[in-house]
Amino acid sequence: MAAAHEGFRAWHPAVTGVTEVLHAHFVDHAYPMHAHASWTLLLVDDGAVRYDLDRHAHLVDSAVTLLPPHVPHNGRSATSEGFRKRVVYLDAAQLPAELIGRAVDQPVLFDAPLRRRIHLIHGALVRPGEEFEAESRLALVAERLSEHLRRRVGEGVALPDPPLARALRELLAERFRSGLTLAEAAALLHAHPAHLVRTFSREYGMSPHQYLTSLRVDHARRLLLSGMPPAEVATAAGFYDQPHLTRHFTRILGTAPGRFARSGRLEA
Incomplete structure (x- = not known):
C-alpha cells in the first residue's frame, strides 16, 4: 500500500552546494535504514519524527536536525497524524569530513536563529531567480553548523568504524x-563472507545488501531530478530494470520514481 502524503515535492536547484531539496508530508510512510552521500539538513514543520542514527534513538520536532553523510539512519512519524518536513541535502564538501563523528554524536541542534536562517533558505529556493540569495544564506548556515559541531565538548564521539566494515562500505x-x-567482496577483502556480513551489519545497523540498495536509490533520485527517464535511471543506478527500481525506491522514499521526478515541476 502506498504511503499517504500531501504536497510532496523534490527538485535540484541551480545552487552550488545543494544536491536536492525535498518538501513532504508523510502520514504512514516509515523510512527504512538507508544512507546518503550528502549532509541532510532537516526542519520538521508539523508533528515530530523519530529516527535511529548509529544505534541511538532520537526525537525531533521544532529543533534543527543535521544528519551526516554515509551514516545509516531511518525515520518515522512520532504521532498518528504524520509529519511535515523540509530538507536541504548539502554536498558533502559543505562541511569538513572530520565533523561527521560530532554530528553522529549529537545531530539535533537547538538554535532558533539557525532554524530561521534555514527557513529563509527554503524561501529563496522555491523562488526562481533567487539562487544568489540562497547561496548567500547557505554560506552563513554552513558556517553556523560548523561552529556548532566544533564547539562540542572534547572531540565528539567518533564512529568505531572498524577497518573491515569500512573497507566493505x-x-x-x-x-x-x-x-x-558477496564472494567477490570476500575475496577482495580477504574475509569469510559470513564474517563480512556480520561485521558490516553490527557496525552500521543494516546489511551490506541494504546499504548497496540505499546507495542506488540515492543516486537514482539525483538522476530523476536531472530529467533522465525512469527506465534509463534504473540501469544507470545499478538496478536490474524499472520495476526493480520502483520497488526499492517506493519502499525507501514512500513515492514512486515517476511521481518523484514530476514533483519537481509542480508549484511549491
Whole structure:
C-alpha cells in the first residue's frame, strides 16, 4: 500500500552546494535504514519524527536536525497524524569530513536563529531567480553548523568504524552501479563472507545488501531530478530494470520514481 502524503515535492536547484531539496508530508510512510552521500539538513514543520542514527534513538520536532553523510539512519512519524518536513541535502564538501563523528554524536541542534536562517533558505529556493540569495544564506548556515559541531565538548564521539566494515562500505560505494557478489567482496577483502556480513551489519545497523540498495536509490533520485527517464535511471543506478527500481525506491522514499521526478515541476 502506498504511503499517504500531501504536497510532496523534490527538485535540484541551480545552487552550488545543494544536491536536492525535498518538501513532504508523510502520514504512514516509515523510512527504512538507508544512507546518503550528502549532509541532510532537516526542519520538521508539523508533528515530530523519530529516527535511529548509529544505534541511538532520537526525537525531533521544532529543533534543527543535521544528519551526516554515509551514516545509516531511518525515520518515522512520532504521532498518528504524520509529519511535515523540509530538507536541504548539502554536498558533502559543505562541511569538513572530520565533523561527521560530532554530528553522529549529537545531530539535533537547538538554535532558533539557525532554524530561521534555514527557513529563509527554503524561501529563496522555491523562488526562481533567487539562487544568489540562497547561496548567500547557505554560506552563513554552513558556517553556523560548523561552529556548532566544533564547539562540542572534547572531540565528539567518533564512529568505531572498524577497518573491515569500512573497507566493505568503500567497496560498495565504488561498485554500487556495476554491483558485485558477496564472494567477490570476500575475496577482495580477504574475509569469510559470513564474517563480512556480520561485521558490516553490527557496525552500521543494516546489511551490506541494504546499504548497496540505499546507495542506488540515492543516486537514482539525483538522476530523476536531472530529467533522465525512469527506465534509463534504473540501469544507470545499478538496478536490474524499472520495476526493480520502483520497488526499492517506493519502499525507501514512500513515492514512486515517476511521481518523484514530476514533483519537481509542480508549484511549491
